[in-house]
Amino acid sequence: MDIKNLITFIHVAELNSFTKAAEKLGYSQSTVSFQIRQLENELNTQLFERINHTIALTETGVQVLNYAHQISKLTQELEKNMKKEEEVSGHVRLAMADSLCYSLLGEKFPDFREQYPGIMLKIITAGTEEMFRLINHNEVDVILTLDNHIYNTEYVIVKEEKAAMHFVADRNCLLGQKESILVQDLIQMPFILTEKGMSYRRLMDEKLAEMSMEILPVLEIGSTSLICSLVEQGAGISFLPDYVTEKEVAAGKMIRLQVSDFEIDVWKQLLYHRDKWISPQIESVLQYCVNREFSS
Numbered sequence: 166m167d168i169k170n171l172i173t174f175i176h177v178a179e180l181n182s183f184t185k186a187a188e189k190l191g192y193s194q195s196t197v198s199f200q201i202r203q204l205e206n207e208l209n210t211q212l213f214e215r216i217n218h219t220i221a222l223t224e225t226g227v228q229v230l231n232y233a234h235q236i237s238k239l240t241q242e243l244e245k246n247m248k249k250e251e252e253v254s255g256h257v258r259l260a261m262a263d264s265l266c267y268s269l270l271g272e273k274f275p276d277f278r279e280q281y282p283g284i285m286l287k288i289i290t291a292g293t294e295e296m297f298r299l300i301n302h303n304e305v306d307v308i309l310t311l312d313n314h315i316y317n318t319e320y321v322i323v324k325e326e327k328a329a330m331h332f333v334a335d336r337n338c339l340l341g342q343k344e345s346i347l348v349q350d351l352i353q354m355p356f357i358l359t360e361k362g363m364s365y366r367r368l369m370d371e372k373l374a375e376m377s378m379e380i381l382p383v384l385e386i387g388s389t390s391l392i393c394s395l396v397e398q399g400a401g402i403s404f405l406p407d408y409v410t411e412k413e414v415a416a417g418k419m420i421r422l423q424v425s426d427f428e429i430d431v432w433k434q435l436l437y438h439r440d441k442w443i444s445p446q447i448e449s450v451l452q453y454c455v456n457r458e459f460s461s
Contacts, residue, residue, distance in 0.1 A: 167439060168240055169321055170204040171233045173197055174212065178222055178230050191324050191459065193432075199316055254283025255446040259454075260299050261309035262364055263290040264389040264409050265433070269309070269457050277453060284446050290387075292363045300438050306447050307437050309454060311406065312364045314432045323435040324455045329407040330365060330431055331421040333414075335399040341420040348378065348427040355401035356382040357392050368429045369404050376427075393419065406431065433458065 176186040177197065187194040205212050212226035222230060261269070266288065270277070277286075289305060296308040300320075311328060332351060340346055340354075352373075358380070359366045373379055383401055386392060389409045396403050397418045413419035435454050437443065443451070 166207055167200075167203070167321065168236070170200045170207075171236055173200045174204055175230065175233050175237060177201060177213070177220070178226065181220060183220070191326070192322065193314065193325060195314070196316070196322060196325065203318060253281060253445045253449050255444060256285045256287065257307070257446050257450045258287045258289065258305040259307050259309065259450060260289040260291050260296040260305040262293075262311040263387050264359070264406060265309055265311060265458065266290060267390065268408050269454065273457065281446075281449055281453075284449060286450065300436075303438075303441075306441065307435065307451060307454070309458065310364070310434045310436065311431060312434075313368060313430065315434055315436070319439055320436045321439050323437065323451050324459045325432055325434040326459050328365075328431045328433045330369075330404065330429060331407060331410070332402055332404050332424055332427075333396055333410050333419050333421055334402040335397055336417055336420055337399065338402065338420065338422075340402075340422055344423065345425045346422055348373070348376065348424055351402065351422070351424065352378055352380050356380050357384045357386070357395050357401040357403050358382040359389065359392070360385050360387055363387070365404070365406065365429070365431045368431060372427065372429050435459075 173186060173190060173192070176189055177183055180186050180189065183194055183197050183201075186192075187197045190197070192200075201212065208225075208229065210225045210229075211223050212229060213220045214223055270288070277284075289299065291299065293310050293312040296305070296310060299305040300308050307323075314325075315322075332346075334341060340350065361367070361370065370379070384395070389405060392403050392405065393410060393413055395401065397413060402422070407414075407421075410419055410421070414421060435451065435458070437447070437451075441447075
């Protein structure tokens with residue numbers, strides 16, 4: 166039984182709301198619902214009565230809540246007693262999307278080294294499929310994905326949030342003068358994109374295919390920093406997460422195009438395998454990722 170599911174259950178029961186529990190825990194509402202269903206299946210019982218958009222604990226749910234509080238308390242005591250007083254040290258392997266590297270480490274890596282001088286961090290950039298291959302073979306400890314929303318009982322979601330996406334162009338692009346743009350206005354423009362099949366590029370291509378459209382880029386490259394530089398120079402337009410283009414947009418070097426008929430759901434998720442023992446150094450890296458990569 167996953168302790169995190171019990172913690173989620175406690176929050177839902179005490180807040181009397183799946184939505185409020187999701188906000189409190191930093192999960193999506195669908196993830197909270199999934200965790201409760203998983204717990205109910207494991208216990209072979211119904212924990213909540215759901216009537217007219219309201220929820221209430223069943224009699225069994227009240228009993229389980231009492232046990233859940235006891236387990237949570239014992240878990241906290243165990244973690245506290247087992248925590249070593251000496252410096253956290255050791256190796257941690259983290260697989261992530263290339264576009265997340267700068268925002269995670271960039272200017273703040275010296276702060277990480279100062280806080281955790283004993284941790285040796287290995288970063289592996291990979292696509293989502295490769296990340297899950299690595300974590301399933303215990304070749305990495307943690308993965309930070311940027312893709313569609315992942316539900317799988319094999320993995321523990323530490324934190325998740327939607328990542329805003331936009332088509333972007335240089336500041337002199339005439340399309341930027343329009344209040345609303347259709348995606349068909351863009352597809353004949355020169356595009357500079359990440360490699361085909363990579364996370365949000367794949368989701369973009371799939372959405373375009375549903376609309377019977379396709380973008381043939383003039384350049385495909387994995388480095389989002391180079392893509393930003395080329396877009397600034399007017400070499401083409403691109404499709405990137407907002408956190409990648411934040412500085413360029415704020416400085417007026419790049420603009421976000423307001424495309425009214427195109428939207429995809431891209432999620433940033435921090436996960437580890439449910440069978441993975443979370444050492445103090447892995448826990449420290451997880452907390453660092455949460456603080457650096459997620460808004461709340």
